[in-house]
Amino acid sequence: MNALEISDVWKYYGDFPALREVALNIEPGSTMALLGRNGAGKTTLLRIIAGLSRPSRGSIKIQGADAREQSTRQRIGVLGHGIALYDELSAIENLTLFGRLYGLPDPRKRADEMLERVGLSRVRDGLAREFSRGMRQRLAVGRAFLHDPEVLLLDEPFTALDDRAIAVLQSMIQSMRDRGRTIIMSTHQLREALELASHVALLQRGQIVHTGERTQQMLDDTGWLYRTYGDN
Amino acid sequence: MREKIIIGLAAFAGALLAWNMNTIFTQLPDELNQGAIYRIIYFHVPANILGMSGFGLGMLFSIGYLVTKDLRYDALAASVTEVSLVFASIGLATGSIWARIIWGVWWAWDYRLTSWLVCWLIFGGYLMLRRAVDEPNQRARFAAVVSILGSVNAYISYKSIEWWTTQHPQPVLSIRNGGGMAEGMEAPIWWNLLALACFSTILVMVRMRQESFAREIDTLRRMAHAQ
Amino acid sequence: MFLRQVWTIAAKDLHSELRTKEAWNASIAFSVVILLLFAFAFDPSSDQIREFGSGLLWMTYAFAGALVLNRSFARELQNDCLDALIASPVSSAALFVGKGMANFAMLFAVELFSLPVFGLFYNTWPPHFAPLFLVMVLGTWALTIIGTLFSALTVNLRLRELMLPTLVYPMMIPVLIAAMTITTNVLAGNPMGFGVRFLVAFDIIFTVLAVVFVDTVLVG
Numbered sequence: 001m002n003a004l005e006i007s008d009v010w011k012y013y014g015d016f017p018a019l020r021e022v023a024l025n026i027e028p029g030s031t032m033a034l035l036g037r038n039g040a041g042k043t044t045l046l047r048i049i050a051g052l053s054r055p056s057r058g059s060i061k062i063q064g065a066d067a068r069e070q071s072t073r074q075r076i077g078v079l080g081h082g083i084a085l086y087d088e089l090s091a092i093e094n095l096t097l098f099g100r101l102y103g104l105p106d107p108r109k110r111a112d113e114m115l116e117r118v119g120l121s122r123v124r125d126g127l128a129r130e131f132s133r134g135m136r137q138r139l140a141v142g143r144a145f146l147h148d149p150e151v152l153l154l155d156e157p158f159t160a161l162d163d164r165a166i167a168v169l170q171s172m173i174q175s176m177r178d179r180g181r182t183i184i185m186s187t188h189q190l191r192e193a194l195e196l197a198s199h200v201a202l203l204q205r206g207q208i209v210h211t212g213e214r215t216q217q218m219l220d221d222t223g224w225l226y227r228t229y230g231d232n
Numbered sequence: 233m234r235e236k237i238i239i240g241l242a243a244f245a246g247a248l249l250a251w252n253m254n255t256i257f258t259q260l261p262d263e264l265n266q267g268a269i270y271r272i273i274y275f276h277v278p279a280n281i282l283g284m285s286g287f288g289l290g291m292l293f294s295i296g297y298l299v300t301k302d303l304r305y306d307a308l309a310a311s312v313t314e315v316s317l318v319f320a321s322i323g324l325a326t327g328s329i330w331a332r333i334i335w336g337v338w339w340a341w342d343y344r345l346t347s348w349l350v351c352w353l354i355f356g357g358y359l360m361l362r363r364a365v366d367e368p369n370q371r372a373r374f375a376a377v378v379s380i381l382g383s384v385n386a387y388i389s390y391k392s393i394e395w396w397t398t399q400h401p402q403p404v405l406s407i408r409n410g411g412g413m414a415e416g417m418e419a420p421i422w423w424n425l426l427a428l429a430c431f432s433t434i435l436v437m438v439r440m441r442q443e444s445f446a447r448e449i450d451t452l453r454r455m456a457h458a459q
Numbered sequence: 460m461f462l463r464q465v466w467t468i469a470a471k472d473l474h475s476e477l478r479t480k481e482a483w484n485a486s487i488a489f490s491v492v493i494l495l496l497f498a499f500a501f502d503p504s505s506d507q508i509r510e511f512g513s514g515l516l517w518m519t520y521a522f523a524g525a526l527v528l529n530r531s532f533a534r535e536l537q538n539d540c541l542d543a544l545i546a547s548p549v550s551s552a553a554l555f556v557g558k559g560m561a562n563f564a565m566l567f568a569v570e571l572f573s574l575p576v577f578g579l580f581y582n583t584w585p586p587h588f589a590p591l592f593l594v595m596v597l598g599t600w601a602l603t604i605i606g607t608l609f610s611a612l613t614v615n616l617r618l619r620e621l622m623l624p625t626l627v628y629p630m631m632i633p634v635l636i637a638a639m640t641i642t643t644n645v646l647a648g649n650p651m652g653f654g655v656r657f658l659v660a661f662d663i664i665f666t667v668l669a670v671v672f673v674d675t676v677l678v679g
Contacts, residue, residue, distance in 0.1 A: 014368035015303070015447055016454035039458055050546045053679040056301065056369075068678070073548045082539020086471075088478045100467045101547045103460070143543070205458060298675065346636065353629035360625055364618040370679060374612055377672045378626065384664060388633060395653070 001064050003028040003151055003182035004049070009058035011044055011206075018044050020206045022058070026184065026199070028150075031177060033193040033214065034186040035225065036203035042186040045203065046155050049184065050078045062151055074102060077149030079157055083140035087129035091120050091139055094128055095146055102147035114142040118168050134162035141169050145176075152176060154185040158192050170196075190222040202229060234441075238434050245430035252423045260417060269333045272326050277405075278425040280323035280348070282432055284386055286316025287355060291383035294376035303447060306372035309379060310362060311439035313355055315432045320352050335399070344400035347389035354382040368450060464549045468557025473564060475534065482530045483565065490523040490573045498580045508581045513642030516577055517635050521602065521628075523573070524566045528606030529623055531558050532614040541614065551674035555607060559669075563603045570595055586648040594645060597658040598638035601665060605630045608669040612676045634661060 004026035011019040019041045026032050036042050047053045049060055051067045060067040062076065078084075085094050092111055099107025115121045118138040128136060137160075144152070157169060173196060176183060187193040194200070194214060202210040202225055209229050218224055256271055263270035293309035296302075327345070332338050339345065358378045365371035393400055404413055405421070476483060497515055501507070535541035544554055578584050585591045609627045613619045637654040644651055 012369065013454060015451040016458075018454075050542075051678070052542055052545055070548045070550060073546060076546065078543070078546045080539060080542060082542065084539050084543035086475060086540060087537065088475050093474075097467070097471055098543075098547070101464065101544070101549050103463075103548060347633065350629050350632045353632075354626075357622075357626045357629060361622060364616050364622050373675055373679075377612065377676055380672070381630065381665070381668060384668070385630070385633065395657075 001028075002026060002061075003030070003063060004184070005059075005061040005064075006045075006049070007059055007061075009045075009048065009055045009060065011041075011048065011053070012056040018206050019048075019055070022203075022206070022208055024201060024208060024211060026182060028182050029177075029180040030198045031173075031183040031185065031196055032199045032201060033197035034184060034201050034203060035190070035193070036186075037226075039205075040203040041206040042203055043155060044206075046080075046153055046184070046186050050076060050080075050153050074147070075150040077144045077147065077152045078155075079140060079144040079153070080155045081159075083136050084143060085128045085136065085139055088127065090125045090127050091115055091131075092124040094139065095142060098143050098146055104147055110146060114146050117172075118142040119164070133160075134165045137161050137165040138168050141165065141172060145172050149181070151182045152184070154183065154187075156187055156189075157185060158187065158189045194219050194222060200225070202226075204229060234437070238437060241430045241434050245427040245434075248423060248427040248430075252420050252427065255423075256420050260420070263417075266334060269330060272330045274420050274424050276323060276326040276330060277421050278428050279319045279326065281425060282428055283316045283320035283323050284351075284390055286312050286319065286432070287351065287379075287383055287386040290316065290355075291379050291386075294379040297372050298376050301369070303368060303372060306368075306375065307440055307443035307447075308436075309372075310359075310375065310443060311436045313358060313379060314439060315435045317352065317355050317359065318435075319428070319432065320348070320355070324348065324352060340399045342399040343392040343396040344389065344398045347385065347392045351382065351386050351389050354378070354385055358382060368447060461550070461553050464553040465557040465560065468544075468549065468554055469560040469564075472531075472534075472558055472561035476561070476565060482527045483569070486523045486526045486565075486569045487572060489526060490519045490569060491576055493519045493522065494573065494576055494580050508583050509647055510643070512577070512581060512583055513639045513646055516573070516642060517598070517639045519573055519577075520566070520570050520599070521631060521635055523569050524599070524602055525606065525624065525627070527565045527569065528562055528603070528610055528627070531562055531607050531610040533610065533619065536614060545677055551677045552670045554677070555611065555670060555673040558610075559603055559607045562607050563600060566599050566603055567595065570599060583646065585646050587645070590645045590651055591642065594638055594641045594651065594655070594658070597655070597662060598634055598641075601634040601658065601662050602631055604662070604665050604669050605634070608673060608676070611673055634658065637661070 002025045004024065006022055006024040009019055009022040010017055022041075022045060024032075034042050034045070044053070048055050049062070049067060051073050054068070062072045065072045067073075067076075086097070089097065092108070092115065095111035095114055096107045099110050104110050112121070112124070115124050118141055120135060120138060120142070123131070123135070128139065131139065144154075152173075158166060161169065173183060177196075183196075185193055185197070197214045200210070200212065200214045200218060201208055210225065252274070256274055260271075262268050290309045290313035293305050293312060297305035297309060328338050331340060358375060361378055362371055362375050365374055392398060393402055405418065494515070532541065535544060545551070549557075606627055609623055609630075613623045613626070616622055637657045641651045641654040641658070
């Protein structure tokens, strides 16, 4: 069973198709880099996979089940543009909250472990609003990975991260890959994405124009894909 | 074809209205207690019937959109609701004029009037909401929810004269088992209703055409921006 | 599972509100100010108060409550928390009911606080408290349901500050009228009347409609 099966997905804004006939199969354990220019539809597609939006046509199946089902959302982790944390709560309170929302058996313990993992144990009782930007980002990464998701969705994950946060994120992504989890990453930062990716999909004006394994050629010449598909 | 229908309906409705006005002003006697002003009933009641049933119809079309996700249902809901709001305004205005003459006040806070004003405010809010949302599908979803909730209030208004003692008169139309009107006085209400219903159909058709153009322009704009 | 999620969401909202007290302070201050200003404006005798006291009380509740209800979903906008909640296994219904319960608790607390202030300024006291609490519970629940649902609906609109009151207040009018009528009876020591059945029916119908439609409103 594929980790992700996207079949014939269309998304309309009014009568304008932002996504057209999108079909994608992602095998378990792969890391998919979703590439495309601004406005190509990457965020729209990711939001549909994350269950934040419904497709106008077609279906998204995650491990065989519909994206909006509760059991499915249990297994998905999302790291988007916003850090999705409550400024007025402390680091430990934030993570414990999300632990409870995800139905973890011992949320507090898991939260403590995660704070250790992202290097924020020292400030566990500090309010999120007092944190520096990098600390907030690390806490956000902790939140996304807290429930040990089987499928991880990352929207522009490396944008505006400081070095320490990038290091934490890369190490967590690596540990997920080692455990055979599936990752879908939408990004502009071609280099980081292509290094981590096993597969690549290129979205252009709402359509998938290329999908396949990440090749050495793509790594050596990062602009190749865009040039080949005439998307300058 | 469309234009022919519109002109045909307009001609029919215009003729019917003219004939009816003739009946009302030349052939019917004045009412016993109210005198000449009672004739306002021939606009007040049809306008309110159209308004209230229009809000209900809008609710049905809204449900249609939610089920099918077809934007044409949303266009229908919006058009019908907007036209109904116009007729509700006419109903409120004619009622107010009538009240001034008969009761001596422009307005009374009884349950029928208040609940109908509330409906007017809710569906006015419906139209404002539509203008506040850019994306057509989101607009349709939100408008549908407001329409459905608002229709509960329309139902409350309809039943208000049954549930509470109101200053507003009890039903007099024969279909509502009311006190009944004198010989020949009730029929013109129905004829006027038919005429106004034709006019409202025309307005809805015009509005639907506008909605269809608006959708097309929106799509073209998005396509242009996507380049 | 559903109840646990509802509880977690409600606890989170209350916890956050206790930390910042933004809506609470504004709400309490507002209610005191309205009650004070009305006393100056009308200088009522005790007979007059029996007539319009309930109206004043519920108007205070409605406007002070709006300050709380406005924040309900708006507080999730910061840092994109709303997306994280919708993407989580929490159903839209649980999210809505959880927030509704937190809002109800906050509104009811503001109302309880306002009551003695009202009693103090206007020298009026209901002969029995139980009926008053009943109408407060029924009326406040209706206000909460309407306010929370429309908070969810308007949360992503750019004209949220304008659209929320425009949509919410007309919907609240039937509830407020019923609540005011019952409260007038209660303050005078009379039986409560038909309004109670109306409020109960309104509460049930709108709660059901809101829970049914909240997912449509939150997920695009």
